Amino acid sequence: MANSGGGVRGKGLLERLEQGPVICAEGYLFELERRGYLQAGPYVPEVVLDEPEAVRQLHREFVRAGSDVVEAFTYYGHREKLKVIGKEAILEPLNRQALQIAREVADESGTLLAGDLSNTNVYDPDDAEALRFVRQAFEEQVGWAVDAGVDFIIGETFSWLGEAEVALEIIRASGKPAVITLAMHQEGVVREGPPVDEACRRLADAGADVVGLNCSRGPGTMLPAIARIRQQVACHVAALPVPYRTTPEQPTFQSLKDPACACLPEGRPFPVALDPFTCNRYEMAEFAKAAQALDVRYLGICCGAGPHHIRALAEALGRQPLASRYSPDMSRHSFFGTDPKLKAANREYAARL
Ligand SMILES: [Zn+2]
DSSP: OOOOOSSOTTOOHHHHHHHSOEEEEOOHHHHHHHTTSSOTTTOOOTHHHHOHHHHHHHHHHHHHTTOSEEEOSOTTOSHHHHHHTTOGGGHHHHHHHHHHHHHHHHHHHTOEEEEEEEOOSOOOTTOHHHHHHHHHHHHHHHHHHHHTTOSEEEEEEESOHHHHHHHHHHHHHHTSOEEEEEOOOTTSBOTTSSBHHHHHHHHHHTTOSEEEEESSBOHHHHHHHHHHHHHHOSSEEEEEOOSBOOOSSSOBTTTOOOTTOSOOTTSSOTTTOOGGGBOOHHHHHHHHHHHHHTTOOEEEEOTTOOHHHHHHHHHHTTOOOGGGGGSOOGGGOTTTOOOTTSOHHHHHHGGGO
16 A cells, blocks of 8 residues: 655655645544444543554555554553553553554555654643653653654643643653644633643744644634744644534534534533534645645644545645545536436436435
C-alpha cells in the first residue's frame, strides 16, 4: 500500500511541512466506539490488546484515505486512565502494542509514525503530587514511543497550558519533534486564563515545532481562533477540529443541544448521539481549503472523523489517495446521472424520487 504524499516518502515531519500540508487523521476513540470495540465514558483504548486487528484496520483506512501520519493509539492509554479502570498492569503492554501496530502500518505505507500523549485529567498546578504523577505518566509514554522509533510525538487535547508545557518539555528532552495542540472550550481560554492564541505563542516560544488546536470545536468555531494563532507564532500551526456543526452559541461539541430529540438519556448529544450534527465531506473539504488559505499546514480531523472525511480533506488539498479510486461519480447514477448509456426516462423521473 502506498500513499500519495507526492515524493515525500522517507522525509521527516518538519521537511514535509516545509513542502506543504501534512494530514494527520485522529478520532480513533470515537470511531472504534462506534464500531463496537471501545466503551464510551471511560474511553480507554483496551482494544489495542483485545482486538488489535480492529486498530490496524482503522489505521489502514485512514492512510488509504490520505493520512500522512499513523498516530499510535495511546490516547487515554496513560497511567491515570488505567488506574480508573483498575488495570495499571496492562499500561506498558498496551502502549508497546499500540506503537507496534502503528509501526507496521507506517512501514508498509511510507507514512510517518507518531507517538501520542494526551490530557491526564488530574493535572493541578497547585498539587505537587499531581504534578509528579503527570510528569511520570508522560515520561513513561515518551520512553515507549522513543523505543518504537517514532518520527515525532503529539501532545494533544490539553486544557491546561501548564500540562501542555510539561508534555512539551518531556518530548523535547527525547529529541523528537513536538506537535502540541490545545482543546479550546466555550470561553476560548486555557484553564489558567489566557486565550488559546496566547497559550500557543508561549508553547512556540518554549520550542514546540507545531502548535494549534484539536478536538472540542467544529471547523466553524475553530477556524477564527486558528487564524489568530497563525498571526501569533512563526512555527507551523495545527488545526484538527471535530467534524460537527458547532455554532457561536454552542461552540463546542460538548455544548451542542438537540431539541429535535426527546430520547437522550442525559439530555445532551455528547458524546454518542452527535450524529445529526455531523459535517458532511464537502464541509470538511471547505475547512481544508480555508485552513490552507491561512497557511495552516498540519491538518486533520478529531473525534467523529471517518475515512470519507479524511479523503475529502486530502482531495481538497489536491491529493489523490488510494481511496480516491472510489470517490463519487454521479454522472453514472441511474437516476441523477448524465451518461448517455443510462435510460433517459429515469432522469426525467428523478425529480419525483
Ligand atoms: Zn477529539
